[in-house]
Amino acid sequence: MKRITRWGKTLFVLGMGMSLVLAGCSTSNQNEAKSTNTSTSTDTKTKTPELEPYEMVVVMPGTGDPKDFKEIEAEINKITKEKINTTVKFVPINFGAWAQQTTLMLSGNEKVDVIISGLGTYSQQVAKGQLLPIDDYIDEYALGARKVLDDMDPLFMDAAKINGKTYGIPSVHDLAADAGFTIRKDLVDKYNIDLSAIKTLDDLDAVFKIIKENEPDMIPTTKYGNTMFDAFLLGSIDNLGDGFGVLLNDDNGLKVVNWFETPEYEQLLNTVRRWYLAGYIDKDIATSTDTAQNIVKSGKAASWLQHMKPGTEQQESRNSAKEMVSVHMKPAIATTSKIQTWLWSVPNNAKNPERSMMFINLLFTDKDIVNLYDWGIEGKHYVKTSTDNVIDYPAGVDAANTGYPPGLGFMFGNQFLSYVWKGDDPELWTTMGNFNKEAIKSKALGFTFNAESVKTEIAAVTNVANQFKIALETGTIDPAKNLPEFNKQLKAAGIEKIIAEKQKQLDEWAKQ
Amino acid sequence: MPSNKLYQWIINLVMLAFSAFCIFPFLVLISASFTDDMEITRNGYSFIPKDISFAAYGYLLNDAANIARAYGITILITLIGTVAGLILIALLAYPLSRKEMPFRNVLAFYVFFTMLFNGGLVPTYLVYTNMFDVKNTIWALIIPGLLLNGFYVILMRTFFSTSIPGAIIESAYIDGAKELRIFTSIVLPLSTPVLATIGLFLTIGYWNDWFNGLIYVTDKQYYSLQNLLNRILLDVQFLQNSQDGISSELAANIPLKSMRMAMAAIGAIPIIAAYPFFQKYFIKGITVGAVKG
Numbered sequence: 001m002k003r004i005t006r007w008g009k010t011l012f013v014l015g016m017g018m019s020l021v022l023a024g025c026s027t028s029n030q031n032e033a034k035s036t037n038t039s040t041s042t043d044t045k046t047k048t049p050e051l052e053p054y055e056m057v058v059v060m061p062g063t064g065d066p067k068d069f070k071e072i073e074a075e076i077n078k079i080t081k082e083k084i085n086t087t088v089k090f091v092p093i094n095f096g097a098w099a100q101q102t103t104l105m106l107s108g109n110e111k112v113d114v115i116i117s118g119l120g121t122y123s124q125q126v127a128k129g130q131l132l133p134i135d136d137y138i139d140e141y142a143l144g145a146r147k148v149l150d151d152m153d154p155l156f157m158d159a160a161k162i163n164g165k166t167y168g169i170p171s172v173h174d175l176a177a178d179a180g181f182t183i184r185k186d187l188v189d190k191y192n193i194d195l196s197a198i199k200t201l202d203d204l205d206a207v208f209k210i211i212k213e214n215e216p217d218m219i220p221t222t223k224y225g226n227t228m229f230d231a232f233l234l235g236s237i238d239n240l241g242d243g244f245g246v247l248l249n250d251d252n253g254l255k256v257v258n259w260f261e262t263p264e265y266e267q268l269l270n271t272v273r274r275w276y277l278a279g280y281i282d283k284d285i286a287t288s289t290d291t292a293q294n295i296v297k298s299g300k301a302a303s304w305l306q307h308m309k310p311g312t313e314q315q316e317s318r319n320s321a322k323e324m325v326s327v328h329m330k331p332a333i334a335t336t337s338k339i340q341t342w343l344w345s346v347p348n349n350a351k352n353p354e355r356s357m358m359f360i361n362l363l364f365t366d367k368d369i370v371n372l373y374d375w376g377i378e379g380k381h382y383v384k385t386s387t388d389n390v391i392d393y394p395a396g397v398d399a400a401n402t403g404y405p406p407g408l409g410f411m412f413g414n415q416f417l418s419y420v421w422k423g424d425d426p427e428l429w430t431t432m433g434n435f436n437k438e439a440i441k442s443k444a445l446g447f448t449f450n451a452e453s454v455k456t457e458i459a460a461v462t463n464v465a466n467q468f469k470i471a472l473e474t475g476t477i478d479p480a481k482n483l484p485e486f487n488k489q490l491k492a493a494g495i496e497k498i499i500a501e502k503q504k505q506l507d508e509w510a511k512q
Numbered sequence: 513m514p515s516n517k518l519y520q521w522i523i524n525l526v527m528l529a530f531s532a533f534c535i536f537p538f539l540v541l542i543s544a545s546f547t548d549d550m551e552i553t554r555n556g557y558s559f560i561p562k563d564i565s566f567a568a569y570g571y572l573l574n575d576a577a578n579i580a581r582a583y584g585i586t587i588l589i590t591l592i593g594t595v596a597g598l599i600l601i602a603l604l605a606y607p608l609s610r611k612e613m614p615f616r617n618v619l620a621f622y623v624f625f626t627m628l629f630n631g632g633l634v635p636t637y638l639v640y641t642n643m644f645d646v647k648n649t650i651w652a653l654i655i656p657g658l659l660l661n662g663f664y665v666i667l668m669r670t671f672f673s674t675s676i677p678g679a680i681i682e683s684a685y686i687d688g689a690k691e692l693r694i695f696t697s698i699v700l701p702l703s704t705p706v707l708a709t710i711g712l713f714l715t716i717g718y719w720n721d722w723f724n725g726l727i728y729v730t731d732k733q734y735y736s737l738q739n740l741l742n743r744i745l746l747d748v749q750f751l752q753n754s755q756d757g758i759s760s761e762l763a764a765n766i767p768l769k770s771m772r773m774a775m776a777a778i779g780a781i782p783i784i785a786a787y788p789f790f791q792k793y794f795i796k797g798i799t800v801g802a803v804k805g
Binding site: 063093094109110294299401 | 549550551553554574575633634637638641642647726727730742743745746747750768769
């Protein structure tokens with residue numbers, strides 16, 4: 001059956017293609033698109049109380065798709081069928097293929113009703129006109145979703161706005177980040193390390209020294225993400241999108257500065273260089289592709305610097321198979337780019353945006369859907385434990401053989417509705433909600449930089465940064481010699497033009 | 513002659529060293545695939561694993577159905593693609609090699625032109641998905657970019673026009689053979705070297721292709737082996753570069769490094785095994801221009 005329709009479609013499209021070529025394709029194409037649009041809108045105007053059945057395609061990132069995903073999709077469909085008479089087809093796309101495939105899908109006018117936006121491309125997608133402004137739809141169909149975010153702080157919805165319009169609803173998870181230091185607990189106990197004494201990065205030298213002297217096979221610290229402190233900084237500066245021209249968190253004057261020229265940056269580099277020379281960091285660190293957790297798991301390293309959130313200790317303990325403790329060294333800060341990482345959007349060419357919004361609303365309000373997606377099917381992928389709201393693997397199932405490994409809950413709507421995995425704080429989501437609520441809001445929260453006019457400069461500056469950043473920020477090369485060179489090349493590549501443009505846009509934005 | 517012998521020795525040694533450079537990385541790859549992942553993290557790669565572990569293969573076996581399917585897809589597209597590609601290339605190259613062919617140069621330029629310019633990714637994608645609807649079908653892995661390559665057409669045309677003497681075709685014509693008969697009974701049997709060469713190019717092209725899968729396939733059932741491997745690699749890369757703390761949650765519990773090596777080994781071995789059978793044709797096969805003895 002499917003085969004026949006596909007062939008039929010091919011023939012039809014070929015035939016139509018021919019006639020379009022004859023008739024002058026661009027105009028007729030538009031007419032065709034218009035006519036479908038009007039027919040859908042009339043459909044909804046004459047909307048009976050009963051919703052028409054609708055099939056929806058939801059595109060989101062994932063890693064492969066797990067064995068049992070079809071079953072979970074079927075379960076979710078039972079709920080959506082009942083509540084909004086909609087069947088949902090999930091199209092998970094690998095993270096690695098995400099940017100390429102979604103760009104093509106959106107350019108190709110394929111059937112996509114709901115898509116996750118963000119991952120660094122939100123503003124570009126908006127600039128290309130690929131996402132639908134959804135303010136009116138939110139008021140009508142997704143008030144539940146809005147309320148969840150507004151209850152924490154209305155600023156979170158504002159942060160998703162571009163030029164005054166909303167193009168996506170941010171997923172509810174950790175919308176802010178603080179930063180600190182994470183280390184193996186057994187080592188802390190063994191050497192009586194006083195974690196409460198750690199206030200600045202300079203206090204870490206003493207800790208590293210103890211480990212270096214007593215654990216000959218171990219490297220005291222390693223990188224998290226690309227460099228020693230890239231992730232650590234997420235919790236202290238607002239990088240205004242691309243990191244070229246940033247706001248320092250204590251800056252109230254909305255003054256964009258060149259981060260690489262600040263004394264703070266130089267000081268960080270010197271600290272890291274000192275660690276590197278003292279042997280606290282692996283010599284190969286610049287080229288290593290291991291995750292910090294894996295390195296610690298193998299017993300090769302003891303600690304790292306990272307950005308944090310409530311529950312970091314449990315999360316990292318689970319991932320590195322060693323008990324970890326963390327020192328939170330900086331207050332939490334919420335920035336536009338952090339909030340714009342995971343948003344739920346409706347593509348501009350969605351056939352039935354009303355229904356898309358109803359589905360998005362369910363993601364933020366329906367506990368069953370959220371838990372199905374986050375954890376799988378009760379009894380099969382998880383069981384409830386004696387503690388309320390806490391779940392664990394069923395007997396005989398573990399991380400290695402489960403048909404649905406958990407892990408993407410932060411992305412799927414309202415994470416606060418999901419259960420908590422055993423080992424996490426049962427009150428995790430309440431704590432997280434307060435964390436979001438109380439985080440320092442960057443003065444530029446809601447400002448999205450439009451990089452269009454300085455595209456060439458950004459490409460050039462990015463090249464320079466790729467050349468220097470990792471080597472400098474891992475201590476591999478001497479900052480005294482290379483930082484001035486780095487800055488010289490950044491200038492030659494046009495970083496000042498980017499900063500000036502950013503400042504201009506920021507000032508205009510602040511005036512509104 | 514002693515100097516000649518010395519010369520032979522030097523040549524042999526250089527070739528041995530060169531072969532070693534080619535083979536050693538592959539040995540490391542295979543050995544790494546049998547090494548415990550944590551040991552690789554601790555001590556780096558080595559020829560002889562200290563902790564032998566089959567965890568990587570075990571993990572892949574867990575997903576055996578997908579990998580077997582990906583294998584099947586790869587073999588299928590390689591077979592269909594190579595055969596169909598050879599037929600199409602030969603059918604296009606042969607007429608272009610005959611001087612009697614009208615508009616020969618115009619057509620040859622048309623082929624040549626595709627080597628220099630293309631429409632770009634988005635338009636290509638739109639044509640293949642909107643006009644031909646190959647998205648998420650087996651054809652998506654066979655047709656775009658691989659099936660008919662201008663360079664191969666020119667290679668084959670050159671072979672036809674330089675290696676098949678016009679006199680043979682003429683005499684066959686006089687003996688009463690028509691064009692199709694000449695092509696199948698005379699030209700093709702005389703052209704096995706170029707057919708084998710381009711056949712091998714196509715085979716390797718199809719076997720190694722991941723790009724079509726990356727672009728045109730979102731449905732797991734059409735993942736080819738290289739596409740699957742590439743997706744795993746890209747995912748790992750993405751997760752490592754992301755600072756959003758998601759890396760760990762997904763990457764934990766997977767023997768990442770040894771698994772990558774295991775997949776690479778699985779992916780490469782069949783094509784390596786096939787290579788020696790084609791190799792002898794190579795010597796005669798490639799003639800782009802000039803004269804080759």
